[in-house]
Amino acid sequence: MAAESNCKRRRIVAEEDRISSLPDCVLSHILSFLPTKTSVATSILSNRWRHIWKHVSVLDFSDDFRDELLFEKVRRNNKLFEHFQNFSVFVNRVFSLRMPYPIEKMSLSCVKSLYNIELCTSSVDTWVRSVIGPHLKEFSLEIDPVQKYQFQPPIALFTCTNLVSLRQASKPFHLIGEKLSIYIDPRFAEEIRLPSLNYLKLHMSNVDIHTMNGFLDGCPILETLDTRLFSFNYNKLRVPSTLKRLKISSVGYGCSCLEMDLYSLGFDDLNTFSDVGNLQNVVKASLDVFRCSDGCYLAHKLVNFFNVLSGNKTSIFEYFNNKVATR
Structure with a gap:
């Protein structure tokens, strides 16, 4: 039965x-x-x-440290490097066992434990290089540093002809005046060629104006730009006329103002706030400003700027975590 x-x-x-x-x-x-x-x-x-x-052509790796409680527990027990070793073993095993199909999408989020800088750097560099190729369409790299350290992605990543979306983000050790953990060598700026890219997120460390413009010059059909800028390093940025969505986070001791027209956008001191050109292609724009000594003066200048955007579908100004719609 x-x-x-x-x-x-x-x-x-x-x-x-x-x-x-x-x-x-x-x-x-x-x-x-x-x-x-x-x-x-x-x-x-x-x-x-x-x-x-x-057989999956999409890889999404995370060491699970998005859970702050888990991170604190591991950190207190001095097991960060052990955790990274375990994570590294898993990622390496996936690469060794999967079928040799081209990778179309790759997302890598991990904490850099620098008790052994050579191992951590070598591991991340190897994983990134393993997915670079003509079939790669989307790439995301997120590193949350636990010590002052910078990872430099291989320049080959910035010449992927079919890459549509590129996200590189790292948290600053302290919000103001510290380096982040992802870095691009300015000497490679003119080598950047991303002809298919339409989404770009760059939250990296102290990229100078030459490097950023080299990046943007290599993205002729860019539609969305999300970047964090250090106001004392930036003057003016050039972006393609195809730009539709923009988000700028201004980080620094001083306050910055956004200047943007159809072909370029830039940063300058609020005292030299200038007229803005044609913004008809911009669908959404926002500006995050931190640590400003004269909030009222800043608000007045920025309201004037966002009034220029009033003809667009959506314009939002974010100021000290408050959002004010300009339409």
């Missing part, structure tokens, strides 16, 4: 598991929407799922 019941239960489960009957290409596409750690975990479901994750 028990054997008959178990047999019946297995038949019901088999009938309900319709997803496993889907083609490999469909299953791998479904897994591409999951974090890689979760995708790999499906290999224990059954023999049918054992190798499906190896």
